[in-house]
Amino acid sequence: MVETERNDPVGQGPGKGLLQPGRNCWRLEHADRAAVLVDGEAYFRAVRAAIAGAKRSILIVGWDIDSRLRLVPEGANDGLPEALGEFLHEVVARRKGLQCYVLTWDYTVLFALDREWLSSYKLGWRTHRRLHFRMDGQLPLGGSHHQKVVVIDDKLAFIGGLDLTHDRWDTPAHACNDARRQAGEGKCYPPFHDVQIMFDGPAASAAGDLVRERWYRAAGCYPRKPLEQLVAGDRWPAYVTPDFTDIDLAIARTEPEFDERPGVQEIRALYGDAIAAARDNIYLENQYFTSGLVAEGLSTRLQEPQGPDVVVVSRRAESGWLEEMTMGVQRARLHARLKQEDRHDRYRMLCPHIPALEPECVNVHSKVMVIDDEFLSIGSANLNNRSMVLDTECNVAIEARGDARIRAAIAAVRDRLLGEHLDVAPQQVGAAVAREGRLLPAIAALRHDGRTLADLNPVASPEADALVPALNILDPEKIVPPEQLLSQFVPRETQAPMRGRLIAFGTVAVLLCALAAVWRFTPLSEYMHPEALSVVGQQLQQLPFTPLLVLLAYLVAALLVIPHSVQVAATGLVFGPWAGLAYAVTGTAFTSAVTYGIGHWLGRDMVRRIAGGKLSRLSRTLAKRGIVSVALLRQIPLGPYALVNIVCGASHIRLRDFMLGTLLGMTPGSVVMLVFLHHFTEAIRNPSAGAFVVLGIIAAMLVGIAYAASRVLRRRAAERFSAGEA
Structure with a gap:
């Protein structure tokens, strides 16, 4: 094992390469073989084969682990269960002395709806006693x-x-509508x-040592290191051809101070x-691109006259509004900066x-860095x-360190990745790079119609750019202690009351999670069928407190981020078009007023501290045009309905203008939707030519409205894109 302390600059001094334990890596260890597994199909099949052959130790560490995952969607045909949890249980049960340790992140509530429920029960309590699960x-904070990380014996x-x-399995073909990419309910994820x-x-x-240390910190005990005489033999899947042989690998880590x-x-x-250290080419594949260090x-x-390409x-679009409003905005800013400083036309951002x-x-989720044909990094660390x-x-x-054999292998990995994205053979990529000498002209020569690499020029909308502060608290450049984080949001003299507010919000979050659990594990969801809703509506209309229930339902739905x-x-399906319209308008007004009040209660100073000075300028602009600006704001999908209301409540917009603008902007769409739903259900129940004509007219109106809105948004996006190009 090599584990020394070095703080001298990279590459200076006799015999020193880029990789230096104690500076930019933890340990530098030998490997007889290494293989780069591109995309989920290759990795999941190999890891299943390795786990099935384990004798004494299986170590698994992850950001998320789902016991329902089928590692081989079409079936592994190895005599073992397909679902990951049952598979691990059976492997451990069949092999005496085999211990399996599964460690996953104890995630925050933001990810609760995207995670498997009761994972501690499914992977811990109901599995074999030698299968240990911890969060x-x-x-x-x-x-x-x-x-x-997965380590076998x-x-x-x-x-x-x-x-x-x-939602991770895929093949390099990335075929559209591949039935094996199942996201549940017969749908395919991208x-x-x-x-x-x-x-x-x-x-x-060495990787096993890393996992054992992680387990000790989480559970208070060290998993036993397997004795060599008990794990003799080869674990390498016989069908996998190694990309590297007889090499030294560096393991590098990030661990926060804690x-x-x-x-x-x-x-x-x-x-x-x-x-x-790059000479000619820097090739990066990454999910995110927001790091200040990387930007510098x-x-x-x-800016160097003879610098590298x-x-x-990266992926063309972020996953969901939260990432778009945080990582997406920061990516657009970093991209704009690099384009401005690209004096010699050597920078491109591309997407498959x-x-x-x-x-x-x-969805480009990889974290790969290739420097010339000298250096390769693969891991979990994003460029954020x-x-x-x-x-x-x-x-x-x-690191090749001048070894022609390793240099060729590193170049082959890069060529394989580019070949997948460009839909050409890796050999063509290698030939183009050799011919052109640099990556950018080689890629340009290989791009073609159809599947290829396209230019990616992310531009943040003015609204999003105004709302996202330059220092993003979701992607900080340093650890912020809780007391300092609180002081960033709230003036010192108001910190004590704010703690009480945070406790109140935490209580609400717990109640909402309980509501979600009731929805998931009771027959409540069965009442969403149209027939059942109609019956429920008739029953509800007989109750004296139905209006109050509807108002509360609208408020809870908004807080649960239901569109x-x-x-x-x-509402229309339950109560019909006219009563439904009355309830929809009233519920919208009630929810808008309450969430506006929440924003006003939190205070303008707090929101300004979160979003920066640009929010003040944006809110003043909206306030100048009052009702009209709010009505237009309702046509732009800036974020969840309740969140927009809270921001408005903390801004310069007056309550009167906010409420009138909200009703003006949202009522027409609600009317058209309710009328359409009414005629749609009538056409199904009593089909006739007249009914379908009316339905067609209303559908055409909806399409026309959507088309007009999309034209406006596309025109605005094009203007922003042109501004970004300039």
Whole structure:
């Protein structure tokens, strides 16, 4: 094992390469073989084969783990159960002395609806006694455990960006509507691209040490290191051809400072050193692109007359409004900065483009860095600030150090990745790079119609840019202690009352989670059928307190981030068009007033501290035009309905203008929707030519409204895009 302290600059001094334990990596260990597994199909099949062959130890660490996952969707045909939880249970039960440790992040409430419920029961209580499951919350406020590591008998290890969870499996073909990409209820999730590295030898044992230390911190005991004589033999899947043989691998980590443990920022140093060492080409694949360190490093290299080409491959769109309003805005800002400082036209951001997939896109989730043909890094660390300081991360790095054999293997990995995205053979990529000498002209020569790499020029909308502060609290560049975090939101003299408010909000969150549990585990969801809703509506109309129930239902639905259109549609199905319209307008007004009041209660200062000075300028602009500006705001999907109301409540917009603008902006759409639903149900119950003509007219009106709105939004997006290009 090599584990020394070095603080000298990279590459200076005799015999020193880029990888230096104690500076930019934890340990530098030997591996007999290593293979880069591209996309979930390759990784999941290999990890299942390895787990099935385990003798004494299975170590699994993840950001998320789902016991329902089928590692091989079409069936592994190995005589073992298909679902991950049952598979692990059966493997452990069949092999005497085999211990399995599964450690996952004790996630925050933000991720609750996207996670498997009762995972402690499914992977812990009801499984074999030698299958140990823990959820790890040993982190500072706001951090997450993001490492993805599997180690088998300390003989074979997997590290990368893929968790053993849902919506990850895919093939390099990224075929549209691949039935094997099941997201539940017969739906397919969009294509998903990621990379994992598999390796053996002492390097795999080092990965086992990392997991055992994590388990000790979470559970208070160390899993036993398997004795060599009990785990003799090869764990490498026979069908996998290694990409590297007889090499040294570096393991680099990020660990936040916590509970008197010093922080570890090896990956931060590794990324910075690698960018600084680049000669001709920097190739990056990453889910996020917001890191201040990476921005500084790339900016410096782009301003050099003879600096390297920089190619960033990322996903076209963020996942959901929260990421779009945080990581998406920060990515757009970083991209704009690099374009401005790209004095020699050597920077491109690209995204995989599959025409038949529109409007969906390939979810690029990989975390890969290739520097020339000298350096390769694969792991869990994103190119964002969190991965450098706040979250736990683990990367594997390989350096050629002048070895032509390793250089060729690194180049082959890069060519395979680019070949997948460009839909050409890896050999064509290699030939183009050799011919052109640099990545950008090589990629330009290989781009073509159909599936390819398309230019990506993210531009934040003015509204989003105004709402997101320059210092994003969801992607901080340093750990902020809880008391300092509180002081950023609230003036010191009001901190005590704010703590009470936070406790109140926590209580509400618990109640909402309880409501979600009732919905999930009781027959309540069965009442959403139209026939049942109609019966329920007739019964409700006989009750004296029905209006109050409807108002409360609208408020709860808004806080649960249920779209307003869904609320209106449900009201129409239950109460019919006219009573439904009255309830919809009243419920909308009530919810708007309450959530506006919440924003006003929190205070303008607090929201301004969260969103920065740009919010003040935006709110003043809206206030100048009053009712009209609020009505237009309702046509722009800035974020969840309740959140927009809260922001408005904390802004310069007067309550009168807010309420009138809200009703003016939302009532016409509600009317059209309710009329359409009414005629639709009537056409189904009593089909006739006249009924379908009326239905067609209303449908045409809806399409026309949607088309007009989309034209306006596209025109505004084009204007922003042009501004970004300029």
